Amino acid sequence: MDPGDLFDNHDYVAPARYVRPYTITAGRTRSKVDLPMEATLRRRPGGFHPDLNPAALRVLATCDARSVAEVSALVSMPIGVVRVLLGDLVEQGIVHVEATITESSSKDERIDLIERTLRGLRTY
Amino acid sequence: MDYAPTSATRRAASTKIVVAGGFGVGKTTLVGSVSEIVPLRTEALVTNESEGVDDLDAVPTKATTTVAMDFGRLTLAEDLVLYLFGTPGQRRFWFMWDDLCLGAIGAIVLVDTNRLDDSFSPLDYFESKGLPFIVAVNEFDGTQRYSLEEVANALALPPHVPIISVDARDRASVKQALVRVTEYALERLIQPLSVNAN
Ligand SMILES: Nc1nc2c(ncn2[C@@H]2O[C@H](COP(=O)(O)OP(=O)(O)OP(=O)(O)O)[C@@H](O)[C@H]2O)c(=O)[nH]1
Numbered sequence: 001m002d003p004g005d006l007f008d009n010h011d012y013v014a015p016a017r018y019v020r021p022y023t024i025t026a027g028r029t030r031s032k033v034d035l036p037m038e039a040t041l042r043r044r045p046g047g048f049h050p051d052l053n054p055a056a057l058r059v060l061a062t063c064d065a066r067s068v069a070e071v072s073a074l075v076s077m078p079i080g081v082v083r084v085l086l087g088d089l090v091e092q093g094i095v096h097v098e099a100t101i102t103e104s105s106s107k108d109e110r111i112d113l114i115e116r117t118l119r120g121l122r123t124y
Numbered sequence: 125m126d127y128a129p130t131s132a133t134r135r136a137a138s139t140k141i142v143v144a145g146g147f148g149v150g151k152t153t154l155v156g157s158v159s160e161i162v163p164l165r166t167e168a169l170v171t172n173e174s175e176g177v178d179d180l181d182a183v184p185t186k187a188t189t190t191v192a193m194d195f196g197r198l199t200l201a202e203d204l205v206l207y208l209f210g211t212p213g214q215r216r217f218w219f220m221w222d223d224l225c226l227g228a229i230g231a232i233v234l235v236d237t238n239r240l241d242d243s244f245s246p247l248d249y250f251e252s253k254g255l256p257f258i259v260a261v262n263e264f265d266g267t268q269r270y271s272l273e274e275v276a277n278a279l280a281l282p283p284h285v286p287i288i289s290v291d292a293r294d295r296a297s298v299k300q301a302l303v304r305v306t307e308y309a310l311e312r313l314i315q316p317l318s319v320n321a322n
């Protein structure tokens with residue numbers, strides 16, 4: 001079912017506080033793309049995107065070299081909404097997500113990242 | 125040659141450490157002491173006391189409120205950024221912690237000795253999830269000082285959990301706490317605890 005159908009049904013009255021934030025994502029509350037709060041986004045070079053809605057354009061304009069959490073704070077949208085919008089931009093190849101520790105990270109990858117963090121903190 | 129084989133595969137990355145503790149214990153102050161940006165605030169939608177809307181597909185009939193989280197950023201190298209997330213300790217915020225703690229290096233449980241009860245919930249949570257954590261006692265001025273051993277006993281901390289004191293307003297002190305939790309996370313990874321080895 002298209003999640004947008006929910007909002008075309010006139011018998012259905014959703015509470016305003018729910019509808020407002022997720023209207024801009026056509027009712028979707030999840031993204032297929034894994035976007036941890038600390039993940040850094042990079043805008044890929046080039047291209048105008050006249051097809052994007054205003055909320056997505058704001059997210060796109062804000063996201064380069066920033067984390068998912070920072071984008072959420074700077075555009076004043078809840079983290080879940082920003083994830084859906086960013087997920088779309090990633091799927092469309094407009095935005096790229098940099099590395100974080102994930103469930104699939106190997107022990108060596110984790111150790112490497114934690115050691116780098118430790119070195120950085122000691123000289124911070 | 126004289127370059128390490130790993131350097132070719134080394135990628136820009138970001139990571140995070142979680143700062144948990146009761147209301148007013150100094151989480152935002154701690155984050156602000158080391159962050160290169162004024163701590164920012166992000167919000168997650170909550171449907172009721174225990175569930176996040178972000179974790180459910182569509183629950184439009186439930187009322188929603190928001191939960192706020194403060195965070196700061198530390199650029200540790202040109203290809204490495206560390207985020208610090210300060211999060212409320214109450215059990216009803218646990219739904220958010222799963223999201224927050226996934227991929228975290230570890231956690232600092234910030235403790236006010238006048239309100240030790242507030243720390244039980246985050247301690248239980250991190251223990252149950254196996255996320256490495258340390259306890260940091262925020263030394264408010266004028267607070268009666270207990271020894272760290274007394275606090276550890278009062279919290280029934282397992283002996284392997286590091287406990288330190290911290291001044292959340294002091295950059296060097298907070299930096300020390302971050303180093304400690306990161307060292308501890310590394311120790312745990314290299315030498316995991318043999319939990320119930322039977
Ligand atoms: N004297 C003293 N005051 C502190 C210290 N740490 C925090 N405070 C003060 O305690 C109050 C609460 O600190 P916050 O950093 O806002 O605490 P918090 O844990 O983020 O609070 P919530 O987000 O509301 O749960 C503020 O007025 C701080 O200035 C400290 O080490 N010493």
Ligand SMILES: [Mg+2]
Binds near residue numbers: 151152153194210
């Ligand atoms: Mg705070």
